[in-house]
Amino acid sequence: MIDWKRKLSSRKFWCAVCGAVVPYLVAFGHTDAEIAQITGIIMGTGALVTYILVEGNVDSNSIDKDYE
Secondary structure, rough: OHHHHHHOOHHHHHHHHHHHHHHHHOOOOHHHHHHHHHHHHHHHHHHEEEEEEEHHHHHHHHHHOOOO
């Protein structure tokens, strides 16, 4: 079973997504500027998802400790 929480918070995963998307952008004739923008959006999304998952984990751990 895939641990999506761990997978989505992985920088390697987001780099792999960019590595998979960029060749298609090149093949379909997008400019370097467009490719840079799309890559930036993907990496920004990755950073945001990672932050949300990590903060959720921190919050969950602090709630668990409050009830001990």
